[in-house]
Amino acid sequence: MQQEYLIEEFDELDPDNWEELENEEDSAFIATVIRQGEKVEDSEASLDELERLADTAGIAIIGRHSQKKTQPERSTYFGKGFLEELSEKMLQAGVNLLIINDELSPMQARNIEKTHQIKVIDRTEVILTIFHKHAKTKEAKLQVKLAELQYQLPRLKRLWGHFDKERGSMRAAGGSASRGMGEKQIEIDKRLIRLNIRKITKAIDQITKQKETQRKQRDKSKKICLVGYTNAGKSTLFNRLTDAGVLVEDRLFATLDSTSRQLKLSTGAPAVISDTVGFISELPHHLVASFRATLMEAVDADLLLHTVDISDPRHEYYVEQVNEVLKSIGAENIPQLLVLNKSDLVDERMQTILERYYDDSIALSAAKNIGIDTLLQKIEDMLMDNISYSLLLPYSQTALVSRLHDIAIIESEDYLEDGIHLKVIIPEMDMHLIQQYIRKDD
Numbered sequence: 001m002q003q004e005y006l007i008e009e010f011d012e013l014d015p016d017n018w019e020e021l022e023n024e025e026d027s028a029f030i031a032t033v034i035r036q037g038e039k040v041e042d043s044e045a046s047l048d049e050l051e052r053l054a055d056t057a058g059i060a061i062i063g064r065h066s067q068k069k070t071q072p073e074r075s076t077y078f079g080k081g082f083l084e085e086l087s088e089k090m091l092q093a094g095v096n097l098l099i100i101n102d103e104l105s106p107m108q109a110r111n112i113e114k115t116h117q118i119k120v121i122d123r124t125e126v127i128l129t130i131f132h133k134h135a136k137t138k139e140a141k142l143q144v145k146l147a148e149l150q151y152q153l154p155r156l157k158r159l160w161g162h163f164d165k166e167r168g169s170m171r172a173a174g175g176s177a178s179r180g181m182g183e184k185q186i187e188i189d190k191r192l193i194r195l196n197i198r199k200i201t202k203a204i205d206q207i208t209k210q211k212e213t214q215r216k217q218r219d220k221s222k223k224i225c226l227v228g229y230t231n232a233g234k235s236t237l238f239n240r241l242t243d244a245g246v247l248v249e250d251r252l253f254a255t256l257d258s259t260s261r262q263l264k265l266s267t268g269a270p271a272v273i274s275d276t277v278g279f280i281s282e283l284p285h286h287l288v289a290s291f292r293a294t295l296m297e298a299v300d301a302d303l304l305l306h307t308v309d310i311s312d313p314r315h316e317y318y319v320e321q322v323n324e325v326l327k328s329i330g331a332e333n334i335p336q337l338l339v340l341n342k343s344d345l346v347d348e349r350m351q352t353i354l355e356r357y358y359d360d361s362i363a364l365s366a367a368k369n370i371g372i373d374t375l376l377q378k379i380e381d382m383l384m385d386n387i388s389y390s391l392l393l394p395y396s397q398t399a400l401v402s403r404l405h406d407i408a409i410i411e412s413e414d415y416l417e418d419g420i421h422l423k424v425i426i427p428e429m430d431m432h433l434i435q436q437y438i439r440k441d442d
Helices: 040-056 080-093 108-114 123-134 137-169 181-217 234-242 286-289 292-299 314-327 348-357 372-384 395-407 428-433
Strands: 026-035 062-066 097-100 119-122 222-228 259-262 271-275 303-309 338-341 387-392 407-417 420-425
Touching: 026 080, 040 123, 062 080, 080 108, 080 222, 080 407, 108 137, 119 123, 119 387, 123 137, 123 286, 137 181, 181 338, 181 420, 181 428, 222 234, 222 292, 222 314, 222 372, 234 271, 234 338, 234 372, 292 387, 303 348, 314 348, 338 348, 338 372, 387 395, 395 420, 395 428
Parallel strands: 026 062, 026 097, 097 119, 222 271, 222 303, 303 338
Antiparallel strands: 259 271, 387 420, 407 420
């Protein structure tokens, strides 16, 4: 499972050269620290999520363990006695991989492996493995590779330390200590990694600029973006709204690439809807940063459909986590509609309570095609406000008339002696364009 990614002249910029990662381990133990003030049930739910992540990565979980501590140990994360007992249990079970439900420092991972002969990875590395497997397009592959290299850079000492250990301490003539092979290789690899990070960042910047150009070309269309915790049912909802045929799997991070399709509204107003990568709690900052080209769809949207699995007992926590990620990418002020998906899995009384608790939300079941028409009507109401305005424009404003054809619904248009008479439905955000031309008797 421990991944030592090859560093080459950047052939990975070509998606055809993408390497398939093989898992060295197909079974593991998972473990976590329950910090002071943390509820045991919350810790167990987080371990459940880690187990699902491991399953998506192709690793079966044989055992799970936790230790109550005020804070993790700085050098070994867990206490010495706990690690000794865990090491013995893993040996008895024939398991050689430990997955820790946190992001380990390079020192912590190195000390655990060296002292207890346990192969250890952290939550971030499991997520990276899943991302690597699920990335299909050039854009997703570049973003994943960037995240991998940023994760790997501070951990090179751990990967190369065994060379010096095998060779022993060597001294050059005159008694001064010479640098070991591992130390020299670390410096070489750091330079290569930093070079590749610059190359990938430049390539992603080019993709970002291309996306910005594409968005400007479809500026007249309203942009809707599906966001939500991973496995909330976004792709199922996306397929239901657009007949797109996007892959739907009951696994975490089944969608990594942003997919956009036309959305047909009854008003005829042009709209584009995009599906995005699922969010997850404690998603490392460098992963969010790497996927900025994909997450730009959310930042640029006119409306966010925040999809939540309402049948999950932790749905409130997931809503908070998604809103934190939206805030981190600068999308917290974009209008948002909360979509309570999988409502068919809760009883009617609970559904009523949840709809009242989440004011102005829509309960539906994407899988059972329940509530989709209500959702579409709500989308139209939020995007177009559905109020007709009667306008009288002078003939000098023909450019504005052309603009209104792009951004509004034209219900009637008459060219009379006193000017151009229009009846339009226009989004609230564009009201400033017509304010001075609204007829007084409207």
